[in-house]
Amino acid sequence: MGEVQVPAEKFWGAQTERSRNNFKIGPEGSMPHEIIEAFAYLKKAAAYTNAELGVLSEEKRDAIAKVCDEILDGKLDDQFPLVIWQTGSGTQSNMNVNEVIANRSHTNAGGKLGEKTTVHPNDDVNKSQSSNDTYPTAMHIAAYTKVVKHTLPALEKLRNTLDEKAKKFENIVKIGRTHLMDATPLTLGQEFSGYVAQLDYAKKAIENTLAHLKELALGGTAVGTGLNTPKGYDVKVAEYIAKFTGLPFETAPNKFEALAAHDGIVETHGALKQLAVALYKIAQDVRLLASGPRSGIGEIFIPENEPGSSIMPGKVNPTQNEAITMVCAQVLGNDTTISFAGTQGNYELNVFKPVMAYNFLQSAQLLADAMISFNDHCAVGIEPNEPRIKELVEKSLMLVTALNTHIGYENAAKIAKTAHKNGTTLKEEAINLGLLTAEQFDEWVKPEDMVGSLK
Missing domain, CATH: 1.10.275.10 (Fumarase/aspartase (N-terminal domain))
Structure with missing residues (x-):
């Protein structure tokens, strides 16, 4: 040459x-x-x-x-x-x-x-x-280390913060929303408990993939047969890697799979994608719940960290939410790349290794950084706007659902539609329509009794 x-x-x-x-x-x-x-x-x-x-x-x-x-x-x-x-x-x-x-x-x-x-x-x-066996080994060492030392600790930190909020908000009754429309009540704590559960499942999904990710290809050499290695090399070299890194790496039981198919990377990144999906939903909800301050939902307050506009004085934006949702979009894109790259194991060797490693490590680090940033600069400072929450509960037409078992679905729907049309309250229309008394309405329509007992 x-x-x-x-x-x-x-x-x-x-x-x-x-x-x-x-x-x-x-x-x-x-x-x-x-x-x-x-x-x-x-x-x-x-x-x-x-x-x-x-x-x-x-x-x-x-x-x-x-x-x-x-x-x-x-x-x-x-x-x-x-x-x-x-x-x-x-x-x-x-x-x-x-x-x-x-x-x-x-x-x-x-x-x-x-x-x-x-x-x-x-x-x-x-x-x-x-x-052919060193690079996939490096991929697994780097990926496992990044997830265990960075992504999972950050996930645990955010999860615990949201769990604290869920407990703190457990008695604050608010209106629920489905299809972006008013629904029956729940507590703010119940809403946040859903976010905690999402993160718990994401953590479990990631941890369930680590057994495959800790397997190392080293010892397979060119095509997985172990050509030119001394007897016992693959087991011993994995033991040394585990010793030097302090992590539980072990030799892959099948080197042909370890060289030709990087399903371990695909699998773990799929779990990172699940985490990104959960984080997007959580950050989006928080952003919308905090929208306002006067013309939005405004049920919660989030920290005001920096000016939000170069032209509108006093405007403050949900910047941490925007940052973490952009990270989630990047992770979803990275997952598409990794999924396709994982298909490129032609016979005995996958030949898309570097791009898989790059995208995986970027996702794991971005998620870790974004969760810490969102936690420290947004989640820890979330507080309820209780007057606004109470106002929206009282105005909601969906409280009429509590009347279903007393006057039937059709009569309850008639009350809600009439109140909406006339701009009146449910109680006013229930009485005007002669379907129940004021005392009955007050006894049967109690938002705090509509939230159930599920935590």
């Missing part, structure tokens, strides 16, 4: 530079840093496993491990310039890591860049590995 000029001060080599020159698509260095960190963990684990199984010297093991630790400490962040939009197996990013580790370990030992290295990028750093 001819010579290629590599910047003299960089630790990467020819394969990285070729990719850098051939794939100038999007911003340089767009390969997620979480993937690079995951590679550092797996390369360190591979070095320890290979040494333990007698196919790599302890000296080379230590040299490789030292550079991996430097990567994890952020000391070599400028050495990974490649983009997502490269080969679909992620081969060039695997080689980027191999070359950096080999060259950096050489300079750590007193050598100079450009000299032949004592640690070889393929024979030593990549020993017992293929890009």
Whole structure:
């Protein structure tokens, strides 16, 4: 392929530079840093496993491990310039890591860049590995770590805030709405309890996918057969990764599935999509309930964080709601990309790996950030507007539903329609129509008795 000029001060080599020159698509260095960190963990684990199984010297093991630790400490962040939009197996990013580790370990030992290295990028750093099993392993390490350490804690935080609100608002009777139209009463606490339940189900859905996501492809090498690996390598290397990360990773029971189909990524992101759907509904409801301040529903107050208009003085907008719902839209789009990419497992290898990793990690991080922001700058400050809530309950025609069992559906409907037509109250029309007395109306139509006992 001819010579290629590599910047003299960089630790990467020819394969990285070729990719850098051939794939100038999007911003340089767009390969997620979480993937690079995951590679550092797996390369360190591979070095320890290979040494333990007698196919790599302890000296080379230590040299490789030292550079991996430097990567994890952020000391070599400028050495990974490649983009997502490269080969679909992620081969060039695997080689980027191999070359950096080999060259950096050489300079750590007193050598100079450009000299032949004592640690070889393929024979030593990549020993017992293929890009076809390292990249999906990095995907799972990065995805699992992001979800467990970022997304789920943020979800739990928001869930607990909304649960506190549900308990605080449990005795505030308000009007319900279905089809965006007035319906029978419920409490504000009951309404918020629905949001809590949505988040509980989303959390459970995510957690139920993690068993698949923690399975690692490493040890499958090129097509899943484990060619060129010592016996027991796959189990041992997963144990080392679990040890170094502090997370319960294990070897995939079927490496053919692990290389050719990334259903674990598709599955977990599907649960993230469920979370996005729930968050959109919650944020949308809160935004509408807080609409106003004088011409909207206005049943709740949300924090006023910043001016909302460059032309309308005093206007304040539900900006946190808008931000999190935009994040939800992005996650739904990412799910479409991941779902399609998941279909691209042609025979023994899926070749849409980088775009799956990028979209997954973006979704998991965006959801985490958005939930924390929404929690801290909106949810914690939600308060009821009780006078407005009471006003709307008293004006609602749907309280007539309480009369169904006393005077029948048709008579109750007649009262509601007449009151709406005449702009009068239910009580006035019930009496005018001669269907019941004032005393009967007051006894039978009690909003607080219409909310049931369900929590």
